[in-house]
Amino acid sequence: MAYWQKGTWLIVGVIIAIIIIIVIVVPVEVTKANRYPNYSKLQYSLADEYSGSTFFDNFDYFIGYDPAQGFVHYVPREQATSLNLTYASETTAVLRVDTSVGPGSEPDASTGRFSVRVESKRQYDNGLFIFDVKHTPYGCGTWPALWLVDPSNWPDHGEIDVMEAVNQATDGNQMTLHTTKGCSMGGVKRKMVGSSLQGSCYNGTNNNAGCGVDGPTDSFGEGYNAADGGIVAMEWRDQGIRMWQFGRNAVPADITSKQPDPSTWGEAAADFPNTDCNIASHFRNQSIIANIDLCGQYAGGVYAQSGCPSNCTDYVANNPTAFENAFWEFGAFEIYQAK
Ligand SMILES: *[C@@H]1O[C@H](CO)[C@@H](O)[C@H](O)[C@H]1NC(C)=O
Ligand SMILES: *[C@@H]1O[C@H](CO)[C@@H](O)[C@H](O)[C@H]1NC(C)=O
Ligand SMILES: *[C@@H]1O[C@H](CO)[C@@H](O)[C@H](O)[C@H]1NC(C)=O
Ligand SMILES: *[C@@H]1O[C@H](CO)[C@@H](O)[C@H](O)[C@H]1NC(C)=O
Ligand SMILES: *[C@@H]1O[C@H](CO)[C@@H](O)[C@H](O)[C@H]1NC(C)=O
Numbered sequence: 001m002a003y004w005q006k007g008t009w010l011i012v013g014v015i016i017a018i019i020i021i022i023v024i025v026v027p028v029e030v031t032k033a034n035r036y037p038n039y040s041k042l043q044y045s046l047a048d049e050y051s052g053s054t055f056f057d058n059f060d061y062f063i064g065y066d067p068a069q070g071f072v073h074y075v076p077r078e079q080a081t082s083l084n085l086t087y088a089s090e091t092t093a094v095l096r097v098d099t100s101v102g103p104g105s106e107p108d109a110s111t112g113r114f115s116v117r118v119e120s121k122r123q124y125d126n127g128l129f130i131f132d133v134k135h136t137p138y139g140c141g142t143w144p145a146l147w148l149v150d151p152s153n154w155p156d157h158g159e160i161d162v163m164e165a166v167n168q169a170t171d172g173n174q175m176t177l178h179t180t181k182g183c184s185m186g187g188v189k190r191k192m193v194g195s196s197l198q199g200s201c202y203n204g205t206n207n208n209a210g211c212g213v214d215g216p217t218d219s220f221g222e223g224y225n226a227a228d229g230g231i232v233a234m235e236w237r238d239q240g241i242r243m244w245q246f247g248r249n250a251v252p253a254d255i256t257s258k259q260p261d262p263s264t265w266g267e268a269a270a271d272f273p274n275t276d277c278n279i280a281s282h283f284r285n286q287s288i289i290a291n292i293d294l295c296g297q298y299a300g301g302v303y304a305q306s307g308c309p310s311n312c313t314d315y316v317a318n319n320p321t322a323f324e325n326a327f328w329e330f331g332a333f334e335i336y337q338a339k
Helices: 002-034 052-058 077-082 222-226 296-300 312-318
Strands: 044-050 059-061 072-074 086-088 093-096 113-115 117-120 127-135 142-149 159-164 174-178 211-214 230-237 240-247 270-273 287-294 327-338
Touching: 044 052, 052 059, 052 086, 052 327, 072 287, 077 086, 093 287, 113 287, 127 142, 127 159, 142 230, 142 296, 159 230, 211 270, 287 296, 287 327, 296 312
Parallel strands: 072 113
Antiparallel strands: 044 327, 059 117, 086 093, 093 327, 117 287, 127 230, 127 327, 142 159, 142 287, 159 174, 174 211, 230 240, 240 270
């Protein structure tokens, strides 16, 4: 009898404990899952504008071996100009892959094709970046990106990929962060249209895939270009990093009038809130980079899956005219900073 009573009390005690846990822990977890930064309106003013025939004066040309093991020779400015791989006029700036060197050329492209990687001379610690992107590069073997990084301090100062795709770019635009340990988007509340790929931004997980967000098919490549591109905006502040894409016919008036106000733009394409990632400590001193890599870790790695012919390096070496769509065309880059 005494034992029976003790047992009953034990059961009652366990049930009460479970109820207490549910009552306390569930709301805490729900609150955590509902945490969201206060993206209150900031007053932005124009700090830098890269545009017109001096567009490329704002950049250093990267030369030397490709850090991403691509099948590419990044050329210095003089060579890029003489090969017309970079070209800027009053209204437009073009950065392209060489389409002239074939198997019979001297030298040929058997060790990689000529391309360009430019890195802004200025570094940034936050801001609102408005990129006018008229044409995105695509085609088998290509790995183009428009991104921000501190090349001398990766991954310590973070990496922000604003536009990225590989091969035929049929998967749409990928927007991704890469960081050191302690930055995750998994399980946190986000307000965005794009679909989340991986949660962890830490470069040591998922083979450095980063925490990516995928846009719709026509956010990069053939469909994007056919619609004359548009504006890609990236806001980087302590509360989080957000990116938007606006088609050419849907650019908000406040962007056109150079008074951009993201608080009026509606849901972002990608939202990387600071809930489980200290943005201020993970992202610093970043240059704006535009490049077109060929093959390498990413485009080479998924080359066959992308439905591309032969193998990546053979195709790139021997088919110069296959790269006629492998060019970026930009209008202006505007960088705003909060007052
Ligand atoms: C968000 O921040 C702004 C500016 O600091 C403040 O005025 C506003 O009350 C905050 N909103 C919330 C919901 O905390
Ligand atoms: C260089 O490229 C630009 C942009 O595509 C083009 O308009 C121009 O005609 C090219 N110049 C030469 C010399 O091929
Ligand atoms: C900022 O980045 C530039 C370019 O990578 C680098 O040369 C410089 O050392 C960096 N500065 C700091 C303080 O990290
Ligand atoms: C991640 O970054 C560390 C440096 O912090 C580096 O040693 C490591 O090789 C990187 N891992 C990958 C997969 O890039
Ligand atoms: C790529 O294809 C070429 C031509 O068929 C072949 O000679 C070469 O060995 C292949 N390379 C690899 C890495 O498969």
